Amino acid sequence: MGGNNTVAPVIIKRKKVVIAGGHHGGAWKVAYADFVTAMMAFFLLMWLLNATTEKQRKGIADYFTPTIAVARVSGGGDGALGGDSVFAENALPRVGTGSTSLRPLAENRDKGTASPGEAQEKAAEEEQFEIVEETLLGRGGEAMLSDRLRKHVITRVTDEGLVIELFETADTPLFAGDGRPTETLRDLAAVLAEAARMVTNPIAVEGHTAAYPVVLASDPAWDVSAMRAGTFRDLLVENGFADRRVQRMTSHADREPARENPMDIRNNRLEIVFLRQL
Structure with missing residues (x-):
């Protein structure tokens, strides 16, 4: 059976339509936000x-x-x-x-774990330290120290107690060249022995020296600072201070200078510490 070859073939073209909708996955954003929050914390x-x-x-x-x-x-x-x-x-x-x-x-x-009663006792001790300072330096009236002696004294309250620092000046040393105490130091010892009667705290005597030249064969700073601390203790006892109240004597040599220049004369000093009892 013959057919008509003049009829064009029918071509069916199928088109796949994709409808876009929703997001393409956002779980990573939540994870990243959690990570940033954790890093901030x-x-x-x-x-x-x-x-x-x-x-x-x-x-x-x-x-x-x-x-x-x-x-x-x-x-x-x-x-x-x-x-x-x-x-x-x-x-x-x-x-x-x-x-x-x-x-x-x-x-x-x-x-900071002290009981209320101990806190009151500590406050009373602080008040006693202030009284000693005011009496020595005359902040509240007449001073025990004269103007000549006051220029050699500095006081401060630390965690250890009341520190009274006695230091030399360029024109007034505390010790002579042979190690004997000068008249200035003797007068200071007499005043401090009298002021010590105002409290019952034990004391510590600490000696400091300026650095010696490095050209010396041996450094005498340790021996000198120890000798000066012992000499001042003897002066206190001579003026009526009870020897049993001296709890310790320490030699610091030139290891703790008061001035940046280790050879400064200001580094020659004694520190008398009224130790805390609480």
Whole structure:
């Protein structure tokens, strides 16, 4: 059977239509945001550890310490498992401190764990130190030290106690060339012995010297500073100071200069420390 070859073939073209919709996956954005947040928290923690003191860090830790128990009935645990804080009054002795704020040890009193009574005693001691300073220097009236002697004295209160520094000047030494005390030092010792009667604190006598030239075969600074400390102790005792109140004598040589120039005459000095009793 013959066909008509003049009819064009029919071509069917199928077109696939893709309808775009929704996002192409955004889970990575959430993960990245979590990562950035974690890094910010980490760097904030590192900054806090570096920029705060131990006391401030304890305060921050206490702020985040839960104070309300999760359950009233214990699950059998004790200590931290039972909801106790490591800073609790009954937990401190078990974590190595050996004392608490209600029962402090002597070595912990300077760490802020002293009882109210001890705090009052410490304040009274500070007041006694101020009275000694004012009496010596005449800040509140007549001074025990004359103008001639006052220029050799500096006082300051430190963690160790009341420090009274006696130093030489270019025109007035405290020791003669042969090591004997000058009249100025004898007068200073008499005044300090009298001022020491105002308190009962033990004292420490510390000797300091200026540096000696390096051309010397041996450095006499240690022996000289020790000799000067001992000489001043003897002067105090001669003026009625109780020898038993001298708790220690220390030779510092030229290791702790008062001036930047180690050979400065100002570095020749004695430090008498009224030691704290609390």
